[in-house]
Amino acid sequence: xxxxxxxxxxxxxxxxxxxxxxxxxxxxxxxxxxxxxxxxxxxxxxxxxxxxxxxxxxxxxxxxxxxxxxxxxxxxxxxxxxxxxxxxxxxxxxxxxxxxxxxxxxxxxxxxxxxxxxxxxxxxxxxxxxxxxxxxxxxxxxxxxxxxxxxxxxxxxxxxxxxxxxxxxxxxxxxxxxxxxxxxxxxxxxxxxxxxxxxxxxxxxxxxxxxxxxxxxxxxxxxxxxxxxxxxxxxxxxxxxxxxxxxxxxxxxxxxxxxxxxxx
Amino acid sequence: xxxxxxxxxxxxxxxxxxxxxxxxxxxxxxxxxxxxxxxxxxxxxxxxxxxxxxxxxxxxxxxxxxxxxxxxxxxxxxxxxxxxxxxxxxxxxxxxxxxxxxxxxxxxxxxxxxxxxxxxxxxxxxxxxxxxxxxxxxxxxxxxxxxxxxxxxxxxxxxxxxxxxxxxxxxxxxxxxxxxxxxxxxxxxxxxxxxxxxxxxxxxxxxxxxxxxxxxxxxxxxxxxxxxxxxxxxxxxxxxxxxxxxxxxxxxxxxxxxxxxxxxxxxxxxxxxxxxxxxxxxxxxxxxxxxxxxxxxxxxxxxxxxxxxxxxxxxxxxxxxxxxxxxxxxxxxxxxxxxxxxxxxxxxxxxxxxxxxxxxxxxxxxxxxxxxxxxxxxxxxxxxxxxxxxxxxxxxxxxxxxxxxxxxxxxxxxxxxxxxxxxx
Numbered sequence: 001x002x003x004x005x006x007x008x009x010x011x012x013x014x015x016x017x018x019x020x021x022x023x024x025x026x027x028x029x030x031x032x033x034x035x036x037x038x039x040x041x042x043x044x045x046x047x048x049x050x051x052x053x054x055x056x057x058x059x060x061x062x063x064x065x066x067x068x069x070x071x072x073x074x075x076x077x078x079x080x081x082x083x084x085x086x087x088x089x090x091x092x093x094x095x096x097x098x099x100x101x102x103x104x105x106x107x108x109x110x111x112x113x114x115x116x117x118x119x120x121x122x123x124x125x126x127x128x129x130x131x132x133x134x135x136x137x138x139x140x141x142x143x144x145x146x147x148x149x150x151x152x153x154x155x156x157x158x159x160x161x162x163x164x165x166x167x168x169x170x171x172x173x174x175x176x177x178x179x180x181x182x183x184x185x186x187x188x189x190x191x192x193x194x195x196x197x198x199x200x201x202x203x204x205x206x207x208x209x210x211x212x213x214x215x216x217x218x219x220x221x222x223x224x225x226x227x228x229x230x231x232x233x234x235x236x237x238x239x240x241x242x243x244x245x246x247x248x249x250x251x252x253x254x255x256x257x258x259x260x261x262x263x264x
Numbered sequence: 265x266x267x268x269x270x271x272x273x274x275x276x277x278x279x280x281x282x283x284x285x286x287x288x289x290x291x292x293x294x295x296x297x298x299x300x301x302x303x304x305x306x307x308x309x310x311x312x313x314x315x316x317x318x319x320x321x322x323x324x325x326x327x328x329x330x331x332x333x334x335x336x337x338x339x340x341x342x343x344x345x346x347x348x349x350x351x352x353x354x355x356x357x358x359x360x361x362x363x364x365x366x367x368x369x370x371x372x373x374x375x376x377x378x379x380x381x382x383x384x385x386x387x388x389x390x391x392x393x394x395x396x397x398x399x400x401x402x403x404x405x406x407x408x409x410x411x412x413x414x415x416x417x418x419x420x421x422x423x424x425x426x427x428x429x430x431x432x433x434x435x436x437x438x439x440x441x442x443x444x445x446x447x448x449x450x451x452x453x454x455x456x457x458x459x460x461x462x463x464x465x466x467x468x469x470x471x472x473x474x475x476x477x478x479x480x481x482x483x484x485x486x487x488x489x490x491x492x493x494x495x496x497x498x499x500x501x502x503x504x505x506x507x508x509x510x511x512x513x514x515x516x517x518x519x520x521x522x523x524x525x526x527x528x529x530x531x532x533x534x535x536x537x538x539x540x541x542x543x544x545x546x547x548x549x550x551x552x553x554x555x556x557x558x559x560x561x562x563x564x565x566x567x568x569x570x571x572x573x574x575x576x577x578x579x580x581x582x583x584x585x586x587x588x589x590x591x592x593x594x595x596x597x598x599x600x601x602x603x604x605x606x607x608x609x610x611x612x613x614x615x616x617x618x619x620x621x622x623x624x625x626x627x628x629x630x631x632x633x634x635x636x637x638x639x640x641x642x643x644x645x646x647x648x649x650x651x652x653x654x655x656x657x658x659x660x661x662x663x664x665x666x667x668x669x670x671x672x673x674x675x676x677x678x679x680x681x682x683x684x685x686x687x688x
Contacts, residue, residue, distance in 0.1 A: 228649070247431055253341075
């Protein structure tokens with residue numbers, strides 16, 4: 001809401017507020033009222049003062065409305081059942097986990113039936129779909145491969161994501177037991193758990209993700225501080241620029257001709 | 265006629281006379297096969313569209329661009345992704361001017377295709393660490409006090425294909441994951457206050473209703489600062505591909521957190537580490553560690569014309585045109601170089617210069633057919649100067665995919681063709 005509503009808007013709101021039994025303009029202290037009862041020649045001044053006071057009082061009212069737990073009474077309470085149906089997020093500490101459990105063995109069946117067509121039988125990917133296994137030790141290389149085993153820092157990320165969005169095109173269709181099972185199988189594909197492992201709330205904390213320490217919070221303002229430069233160079237800033245690479249050499253641009261202006 | 269190189273000063277009339285003079289003196293026309301046209305429409309003849317009546321009103325109840333502008337469209341790069349449902353299309357920046365992107369040309373990024381939501385069945389839920397969990401209909405959202413804000417939205421992966429070197433030939437592909445529209449919506453703060461945020465709440469989870477049910481964690485301070493739940497863009501209701509009927513607007517921050525088809529907001533005391541803020545949208549550095557929660561989009565700019573899809577057609581006067589933006593505030597200045605960053609001059613900014621919105625700049629020059637290495641450099645109001653790609657690579661390596669805001673170089677060749685190049 002604007003901090004400075006127009007005066008007409010304020011007045012209209014004040015009027016309707018009175019109609020609906022909202023707080024009235026506070027009454028003035030007696031001394032002030034005495035001063036306001038003036039002679040006829042003071043009438044203009046009186047009116048002016050009265051208006052000023054009304055405006056001041058209204059600002060107080062608007063500000064007070066902001067400061068307090070301002071409720072517009074729009075919308076309605078969400079019921080526990082409504083919330084339960086949509087509240088599907090899971091945090092690293094396990095908050096949000098549904099009841100249920102699933103073994104690696106049960107997960108293999110779910111995975112082969114619903115996941116392997118895109119992600120590959122061993123999580124190696126079929127075609128261009130994401131790999132879910134492998135890549136450990138590749139993050140410093142020229143070809144980093146980001147998978148559950150090589151990159152994910154939290155078990156909850158896999159669980160939460162599959163629960164939200166997988167299988168691709170048939171989202172939120174797995175039962176809780178299938179969900180636990182297929183996540184357990186993904187961990188197995190990454191050698192994080194053994195084939196006898198059963199994933200549940202109870203075993204959640206025992207899973208150690210290989211890249212758990214692999215992340216840190218945005219530090220650009222410190223590590224890239226040099227990019228804040230009060231006097232960027234304007235003339236003779238560098239030796240003659242030499243071309244070191246060209247897009248046309250790679251030529252991966254689609255639809256090049258038709259994207260160009262036909263008339264100029 | 266002026267022989268000097270450098271910016272042409274003066275008003276429209278002098279420029280017009282300059283252009284006329286250039287035409288009369290037979291300034292070289294380069295390429296331009298489409299300029300021939302139909303002589304029957306040219307003076308002294310009277311063209312068909314003058315002699316006959318055209319379509320009446322309401323024949324076109326929702327107006328569309330001229331059929332002659334059919335090439336001004338979003339495009340995708342099919343080899344980038346496994347499917348179109350989880351993919352991206354790019355804004356044709358080279359065909360646009362000013363700062364507002366037309367709704368139908370705003371780039372798309374979906375993770376599970378476009379959710380087609382019936383507005384009657386739209387619901388937004390707020391719960392978690394609140395005094396009173398609430399649920400809103402679309403009609404409810406429209407009753408709240410609303411504001412209008414113009415902001416850019418840039419995907420964190422914009423220019424992501426260029427980390428290892430020049431790859432795609434066109435600013436539509438190198439920089440087209442950005443758009444800028446006017447949003448109408450409810451300040452998120454008002455919605456959260458309606459539910460009553462508990463003192464221990466520190467983070468907000470936003471979730472979409474699409475088939476990816478996209479989720480992102482947002483610090484509560486940002487949510488209470490300038491975020492909106494928007495339902496309109498450029499005056500009309502959001503387009504389905506932009507999150508109809510309601511999306512989150514998170515000014516200055518990477519596009520991925522602007523959850524479309526917004527269905528749920530949950531308050532919590534720590535972030536959720538969802539897939540899109542861990543496995544994706546984290547910036548892998550050379551040492552194998554990755555930055556997370558890199559929300560802010562650093563200052564960036566690109567010359568949109570000339571560019572590979574918009575070559576220089578004529579020698580003589582040329583208005584170089586481009587866009588600059590910063591997630592940290594307003595653009596303070598834009599510099600342009602014609603020689604690959606050796607010498608710079610200040611560009612002219614025209615139009616609105618708004619907080620966390622794109623800003624349009626121009627640099628006027630005389631082009632005599634010499635090779636140019638065009639660059640632009642954005643400087644924002646915090647003093648951040650857009651770095652070169654090599655300066656970025658020195659700090660981040662080439663594996664980070666996201667947040668590539670390095671200076672773009674276009675090579676203009678003697679025939680007016682433009683190419684995406686890397687310079688030393």
